[in-house]
Amino acid sequence: MITKLLSVLAMLSATCATYAKEQVVVATQNTSIVFTIGDNGRLYQSYFGKKLDNAADYALLPLGKEAYLTHGMEDYFEPALHINHSDGNTSTLLKYKSHATTRHEGYTETIIRLADPVYGDEVAMHYVAYEKENVYKTWTEISNKNKVTLEKFASSMLHFYSKKYFLTQYDGDWASEVHRHTQELLFGKKVVDSKLGARADMFTSPFFQLSFDREATENAGKVLVGTLAWSGNFRFTFEVDNIGGLRVISGINPYASQYALARGETFRTPDFIFTLSLNGTGTASRSLHDWARRYQVKDGLGDRMTLLNNWEATYFDFDQPKLLSLIGDAKKLGVDLFLLDDGWFGNKYKRYNDTQALGDWVVTADKLPDGIGGLTEEARRQGVKFGLWIEPEMVSPKSELYEKHRNWVIRYDNREEYYFRNQLVLDLGNPEVQDYVYGVVDGLMTRYPDIAYFKWDCNSPITNIYSSYQKASQSNLYIDYVKGLYRVLKRVKAKYPNLPMMLCSGGGGRTDYEALKYFVEMWPSDNTDPVERLFIQWGYSQVFPAKVQCAHVTSWNKDASLKFRVNVAMMGKLGFDINLHEMSAHDLAYCKQSVTDFNRLKPLVLEGDQYRLISPYEGNHASTMYVSKDRLRAVVFAFDVYPRYSEKLYPVVMEGLDPAATYHVKEINRADGSQGSVTAYSGNYLMTVGLPLFTGNKLCSRVYELTAR
Numbered sequence: 217m218i219t220k221l222l223s224v225l226a227m228l229s230a231t232c233a234t235y236a237k238e239q240v241v242v243a244t245q246n247t248s249i250v251f252t253i254g255d256n257g258r259l260y261q262s263y264f265g266k267k268l269d270n271a272a273d274y275a276l277l278p279l280g281k282e283a284y285l286t287h288g289m290e291d292y293f294e295p296a297l298h299i300n301h302s303d304g305n306t307s308t309l310l311k312y313k314s315h316a317t318t319r320h321e322g323y324t325e326t327i328i329r330l331a332d333p334v335y336g337d338e339v340a341m342h343y344v345a346y347e348k349e350n351v352y353k354t355w356t357e358i359s360n361k362n363k364v365t366l367e368k369f370a371s372s373m374l375h376f377y378s379k380k381y382f383l384t385q386y387d388g389d390w391a392s393e394v395h396r397h398t399q400e401l402l403f404g405k406k407v408v409d410s411k412l413g414a415r416a417d418m419f420t421s422p423f424f425q426l427s428f429d430r431e432a433t434e435n436a437g438k439v440l441v442g443t444l445a446w447s448g449n450f451r452f453t454f455e456v457d458n459i460g461g462l463r464v465i466s467g468i469n470p471y472a473s474q475y476a477l478a479r480g481e482t483f484r485t486p487d488f489i490f491t492l493s494l495n496g497t498g499t500a501s502r503s504l505h506d507w508a509r510r511y512q513v514k515d516g517l518g519d520r521m522t523l524l525n526n527w528e529a530t531y532f533d534f535d536q537p538k539l540l541s542l543i544g545d546a547k548k549l550g551v552d553l554f555l556l557d558d559g560w561f562g563n564k565y566k567r568y569n570d571t572q573a574l575g576d577w578v579v580t581a582d583k584l585p586d587g588i589g590g591l592t593e594e595a596r597r598q599g600v601k602f603g604l605w606i607e608p609e610m611v612s613p614k615s616e617l618y619e620k621h622r623n624w625v626i627r628y629d630n631r632e633e634y635y636f637r638n639q640l641v642l643d644l645g646n647p648e649v650q651d652y653v654y655g656v657v658d659g660l661m662t663r664y665p666d667i668a669y670f671k672w673d674c675n676s677p678i679t680n681i682y683s684s685y686q687k688a689s690q691s692n693l694y695i696d697y698v699k700g701l702y703r704v705l706k707r708v709k710a711k712y713p714n715l716p717m718m719l720c721s722g723g724g725g726r727t728d729y730e731a732l733k734y735f736v737e738m739w740p741s742d743n744t745d746p747v748e749r750l751f752i753q754w755g756y757s758q759v760f761p762a763k764v765q766c767a768h769v770t771s772w773n774k775d776a777s778l779k780f781r782v783n784v785a786m787m788g789k790l791g792f793d794i795n796l797h798e799m800s801a802h803d804l805a806y807c808k809q810s811v812t813d814f815n816r817l818k819p820l821v822l823e824g825d826q827y828r829l830i831s832p833y834e835g836n837h838a839s840t841m842y843v844s845k846d847r848l849r850a851v852v853f854a855f856d857v858y859p860r861y862s863e864k865l866y867p868v869v870m871e872g873l874d875p876a877a878t879y880h881v882k883e884i885n886r887a888d889g890s891q892g893s894v895t896a897y898s899g900n901y902l903m904t905v906g907l908p909l910f911t912g913n914k915l916c917s918r919v920y921e922l923t924a925r
């Protein structure tokens with residue numbers, strides 16, 4: 217017993233010990249963050265970097281900067297916290313009170329408690345350190361015994377001191393998400409934020425990469441990758457100060473969100489998730505992928521279903537016979553599930569287009585006379601699962617719901633309504649609305665228990681920003697909306713723990729790690745052009761594993777062969793959104809073969825380590841590989857996009873293999889159905905010399921399977 221206790225204590229001191237009372241160290245396997253309590257009782261961040269070999273050296277570190285800067289004191293730069301007290305005083309000063317670390321399987325949690333001796337504001341900073349994955353999750357709890365208003369309330373503040381800083385952000389627009397842009401940060405502030413309300417992203421994604429001294433590459437350089445787990449307005453502030461220090465503040469966007477905190481209430485910020493890689497962005501991504509599958513994404517370690525979606529095959533133009541035939545197509549194709557998209561609901565106002573019926577979640581009788589039950593019955597008969605599209609947070613102004621419950625809608629009573637995609641957003645801050653939205657899912661599941669999957673869409677940001685429920689606390693609207701959404705999703709997950717759902721928001725509007733606690737996968741973009749998807753999937757892969765990126769084969773970009781489109785989609789969670797009846801028998805056979813190949817490759821693509829070998833940003837080719845955790849199997853995808861005439865072609869040098877193993881390499885998934893010949897190479901050869909996988913042909917793709925013998 218005593219030996220056991222001693223070994224637990226030893227483990228604790230190795231990862232998160234208190235040093236001579238003045239320091240708190242939070243550490244993963246490779247990195248550590250060191251806080252020092254100054255003589256003035258305030259908390260400073262003394263270090264964040266490669267774990268020092270000798271723990272005693274932490275005591276030698278300079279004090280650093282105040283860890284969680286507050287407004288109103290002597291620092292002249294952006295604060296992390298700003299509280300307005302009821303006497304009009306807007307200052308806060310935080311002093312260290314206590315800290316404690318608890319150890320769990322695979323991670324530690326450290327809570328540092330700070331308090332303002334004058335006003336009694338209390339701040340609890342939480343740091344969860346995932347040892348093996350080198351990932352940190354941090355959030356803050358803010359409370360006060362009196363009524364206060366929170367003006368600024370960051371999840372995290374981090375300090376750095378380097379010669380140079382390079383920020384990589386991912387921005388774009390609808391159907392053009394996650395374009396990578398890098399810039400050097402110089403004195404002053406750079407803000408990346410959004411204020412879309414019901415989603416984090418349309419113009420910029422809630423994640424970034426920050427390299428130190430020089431721009432990090434896939435395999436070299438020190439780089440911080442951070443993301444906010446919040447499905448609403450977010451803000452990252454990067455501020456280089458007068459002495460060349462960089463302060464990174466991450467959290468909810470405080471824009472129009474002064475938050476009224478009642479007496480004794482605690483405000484919990486969303487999680488900021490980050491990893492610091494000492495050898496490039498590839499390692500950082502793999503760390504986040506491992507962490508996400510193991511700790512964050514719903515059913516992160518479970519299997520995923522391939523599917524046939526009808527959206528791009530039919531849009532709103534379908535009826536029962538058409539859908540029954542599509543369910544048969546799903547079976548023919550060999551996928552696991554048929555997913556019925558938008559357009560199945562509304563009777564007074566029928567959903568024949570996107571101008572009406574959102575909110576009226578009853579089947580359109582003349583489109584589907586046998587209801588959803590008729591479809592699930594056919595799916596059961598065919599041996600495929602059935603999934604359904606919903607958008608329960610929204611309402612069309614032409615709907616029975618709007619007619620009955622106008623006070624549930626975020627809208628102005630005294631102004632003309634304006635619409636984004638002809639719809640309005642329901643007021644999820646209102647508990648009655650939360651019950652209603654939960655009831656949409658619960659009602660459908662109760663009526664049609666054979667529904668095996670939902671695609672949960674959210675096509676509009678919050679518009680007409682006024683809640684009749686919030687009355688005088690309008691500035692709580694944005695935050696309470698997202699909190700209300702999570703309350704609903706929690707209830708859905710509690711009642712239907714095994715019900716998988718796809719997170720969608722007019723393409724990639726909702727691609728954040730908090731929502732992914734409730735969803736098994738997400739829809740990265742409405743743009744399914746395979747060339748664009750090479751970039752889009754590349755962008756999201758910086759932070760999210762392939763397992764959560766739904767990738768569908770569609771008819772976008774007919775210049776690209778079916779094989780090219782399929783191969784791009786095989787690098788995510790494969791699905792189809794295409795009319796099989798317009799396909800030749802040969803193409804259909806190819807798709808079927810691809811489903812079989814994908815099912816065999818699932819353990820690599822969905823669970824393995826992803827190596828981005830050649831970036832589409834670099835030129836006319838791209839290549840990505842996935843290696844099983846035991847390094848016995850791998851798959852390499854190679855794409856020639858638009859090679860130039862007589863362009864020089866260089867070999868693709870692989871990564872992540874066992875140098876001592878011999879791999880049998882075979883081209884698979886060929887367009888003509890033939891089998892490639894098998895050649896044996898050592899892992900060392902493949903990772904040193906590489907293979908000539910590129911061609912000079914436009915829009916050409918090849919897939920190679922590697923098996924260690």
Ligand code: DGJ
Binds near residue numbers: 527605675739
């Ligand atoms: C937007 C989604 O991203 C699409 O996939 C589709 O479901 C439409 N909404 C349906 O309205």
